[in-house]
Amino acid sequence: MDPEDYRARARVEAKAFEDCVEVHSLPAAFHYWSDRWIRPKLEPFGFSNPLEMFELHLARQCARATGTARFISIGAGNCDAELDLAARLAERGCRDFTIECLELNQSMLERGRLAALARGLAGLTRFTAADLNSWRPEGVYDAVIANQSLHHVVQLKRLFTAIRDALAAGGLFLVSDMIGRNGHRRWPETLAIVYEFWRQTPPSYRYNLLLRRYEETFQNYDCSGRGFEGIHAQDILGLLIEQFQFQLFLPFGAAIDPFVDRAFGPHFDMASAWDRDFIDRVHQRDECELASGAVKPTHMLGVLTAAASGAPLLHQPPLTPEFCLRVPDDRADPPPPSNPYAWGSWPHDTQKELAAVCDYLRRAEARIVEIDAAYERAHASFLERTEWAVRLDRDLSDARRLAADRWDAVVERTAWAERLDAHNKTLAEHIRRLEQDNGELAERTGRLSEQLRRVRWAAWLDRAIRRGGLK
Numbered sequence: 274m275d276p277e278d279y280r281a282r283a284r285v286e287a288k289a290f291e292d293c294v295e296v297h298s299l300p301a302a303f304h305y306w307s308d309r310w311i312r313p314k315l316e317p318f319g320f321s322n323p324l325e326m327f328e329l330h331l332a333r334q335c336a337r338a339t340g341t342a343r344f345i346s347i348g349a350g351n352c353d354a355e356l357d358l359a360a361r362l363a364e365r366g367c368r369d370f371t372i373e374c375l376e377l378n379q380s381m382l383e384r385g386r387l388a389a390l391a392r393g394l395a396g397l398t399r400f401t402a403a404d405l406n407s408w409r410p411e412g413v414y415d416a417v418i419a420n421q422s423l424h425h426v427v428q429l430k431r432l433f434t435a436i437r438d439a440l441a442a443g444g445l446f447l448v449s450d451m452i453g454r455n456g457h458r459r460w461p462e463t464l465a466i467v468y469e470f471w472r473q474t475p476p477s478y479r480y481n482l483l484l485r486r487y488e489e490t491f492q493n494y495d496c497s498g499r500g501f502e503g504i505h506a507q508d509i510l511g512l513l514i515e516q517f518q519f520q521l522f523l524p525f526g527a528a529i530d531p532f533v534d535r536a537f538g539p540h541f542d543m544a545s546a547w548d549r550d551f552i553d554r555v556h557q558r559d560e561c562e563l564a565s566g567a568v569k570p571t572h573m574l575g576v577l578t579a580a581a582s583g584a585p586l587l588h589q590p591p592l593t594p595e596f597c598l599r600v601p602d603d604r605a606d607p608p609p610p611s612n613p614y615a616w617g618s619w620p621h622d623t624q625k626e627l628a629a630v631c632d633y634l635r636r637a638e639a640r641i642v643e644i645d646a647a648y649e650r651a652h653a654s655f656l657e658r659t660e661w662a663v664r665l666d667r668d669l670s671d672a673r674r675l676a677a678d679r680w681d682a683v684v685e686r687t688a689w690a691e692r693l694d695a696h697n698k699t700l701a702e703h704i705r706r707l708e709q710d711n712g713e714l715a716e717r718t719g720r721l722s723e724q725l726r727r728v729r730w731a732a733w734l735d736r737a738i739r740r741g742g743l744k
Contacts, residue, residue: 274427279406282499282500282504283377299533299535300533300534300535300539300541301541302532302539302548303533305533305552306552307322310525310556314525315523317588318586323420323574326574326576327449330576331418332365335362335367338369338415341370342367342369342370342371343373343412343415344373344415345372345374345375345410345414345418345439346372346373346417346420347417347422347432347436348376348419348425349375349382350378350385351384352374352386352400353388354420355374355385355398356394356398359372359398370397371397372397374401376401376403377402377403377405379402382400382402405422405432406428406431406432408432410436410438414439414441414444415445416445417439417444417446419449419450421449423448423450423506424450424451424452426501427501430516437517444578444579445577446575446576446577446579447576448513448573448574448575449575450509450572450573451509451572452509452572453530453569453571453599454503454506454507455495455503455506456494456497456503456506457496457497457503457530458493459528459530460569461604462568462604463528463568463571464606466527466559466568470528470551471491472612472615472618474551475619475621476627477625477626477629477630477633478537478540480537481536482536482539483536485637487630487634487637491531491609507601510594513575517579518578518585519575519577520576520577520586521585521586522574522575522586522594522597523574523575524563524570524572524597525559525563525570526559526571527569528555528568529552532555547619563597564592569598570592573597575594
């Protein structure tokens with residue numbers, strides 16, 4: 274990925290989660306589906322949900338550790354699950370352990386730190402700011418936890434190599450994540466099933482609460498377009514198979530996802546028999562298609578090791594990691610159905626449904642008006658800034674020409690100054706030599722004066738002797 278693109282996505286990701294306090298909140302439809310259909314898949318293995326899976330295996334690692342058991346959770350977010358794990362392990366009697374929370378977003382990490390202090394768990398937790406794409410482990414860990422974080426990672430292969438290096442002998446890699454198509458889109462074969470059930474949903478259930486738009490036909494939206502959400506989700510399982518050994522593998526989910534997620538799941542009323550039946554029917558269809566291999570799962574729970582550990586534990590024997598791997602191909606998405614509504618598929622009051630749709634459309638229209646006004650403001654600001662930029666460019670051009678002229682003058686004067694400096698140096702050398710010559714001349718003049726004085730004295734002496742005047 275281009276470095277500038279990565280930085281832009283990182284800014285989007287940081288902004289998206291900066292004020293996100295409830296990271297893992299899910300609608301009632303999801304909890305109904307997971308409690309009724311996914312929980313029974315997990316309970317034979319000693320746990321009922323991902324958090325209990327983490328707790329069970331961390332407790333086992335605490336029991337086998339000879340010193341302080343070191344655990345790390347990569348992409349910990351607000352650290353809610355990690356603090357719950359620390360509290361649960363302490364309740365089990367585990368005392369000699371630390372859970373390190375690794376997270377890029379400083380705001381989320383600070384929320385985790387404050388929550389640990391408030392809950393009296395500061396002594397059992399650590400908080401480290403790091404980017405998973407470039408993280409280098411410090412020492413070794415008895416377990417590494419990845420709780421819904423791997424599908425945000427760009428450099429998956431590099432991260433998995435770092436995790437392998439970070440696992441102590443007998444260490445575990447505990448994973449709960451999404452392994453569907455990149456950007457959480459549906460594969461073509463799954464999308465066809467979603468279209469089929471989408472036609473059976475009442476119009477009022479088709480408003481996308483996240484994107485704030487009405488989807489008469491289901492839109493196979495790619496949510497990795499701007500940030501890191503689902504950026505390489507489809508590569509997770511293949512790379513795990515390549516670099517680790519599965520001790521436990523529990524896959525689930527496919528066409529059910531759009532109907533229980535945050536975008537559309539809140540529309541389903543779990544007090545309604547029709548709504549419950551709808552979720553049950555989609556799930557049963559998923560189970561049949563998954564068992565046959567016609568579609569591939571979008572979720573997984575896994576316990577992995579760096580060393581060979583035998584055949585993995587499975588809930589349903591055909592669903593091995595290799596069997597569930599979806600290899601990308603060139604199959605195109607199927608076209609949406611020509612008739613988006615299977616009228617009569619739901620018992621809801623048609624008038625109320627149409628009224629709800631009209632309400633959604635009114636909201637969408639208001640939103641469009643709002644966006645249009647914002648666009649007009651942005652466009653006006655753009656034109657103003659463009660005009661300012663043109664003026665600035667013109668001023669800069671004039672300034673560049675003036676600077677060029679002045680630079681030519683500076684160059685010319687510099688050359689003249691360099692020549693003058695050379696002349697000054699030559700003159701200084703002449704003066705130095707002249708001073709040296711003057712010194713030598715003065716010295717010779719002194720010697721000549723002394724000789725002349727002596728000659729005069731000798732002449733006087735000679736005259737005196739001749740006159741006989743010298744006695």
